[in-house]
Amino acid sequence: MADKMTKIEIITRSNKFEELKEALNQIGIQGMTMTQVLGCGTQKGVTEFYRGVPYEMNLLPKVKVEIVVSTVPVELVIETAEKILNTGTIGDGKIFVYDVSTVVRIRTGERDKAALK
Template sequence: MKLLTIIVRPEKLSSVTAALHTVGISGMTISDVRGQGIQKGVRTHYRGVEYQTDFVLKNKIETVVSDDIYEPALEAIIDAARTGSIGDGKIFVTEIADVIRIRTGEHGKDALGQK
């Protein structure tokens, strides 16, 4: 099992979550985050004054996927999130030893409820 931590543009959030649903992933946690990478912030205008925003607003999606849908999930995320421009985001992959559903005590893939 893998933990996918996905950082995407806010306007791509619904596309990415829909893509995750198509491969059988329904459980996820979504957070509004700010960050800085190659993009290094943006210049904006407010009431005629230009200013630099050092941190860009993004959405973070965290989900655990079983090994058998890991590759299709990555492909779906990349297809849904890619614009080809700087700031499209990142996917961080972490190995997960186990998952336990508290209500039933199920372990592993059974606890994920994925296809």
């Protein structure tokens, strides 16, 4: 395989998704998967009130955006996401980067870079 493929997972606040999606589109990201997830890190959740009774909500709503790139530079994706998502407060999220060995488009059988187009 000549071209390196990389998966980038971005986990962040739900209210930042549309802005992130637009910024990634501007740098040439054509496809992504978004999942609504629950999680916590440093935040450890928040105390909510239901009918006047406090309860601890340990997992907070987040979005997970998954992208596989081969032509768009990984560092450009990371820099773009950081620029959009950084508020300077706890809960901005995390970015994970993984090597991808194979991609297969099920409909056509295309593999790797061809499957990403």
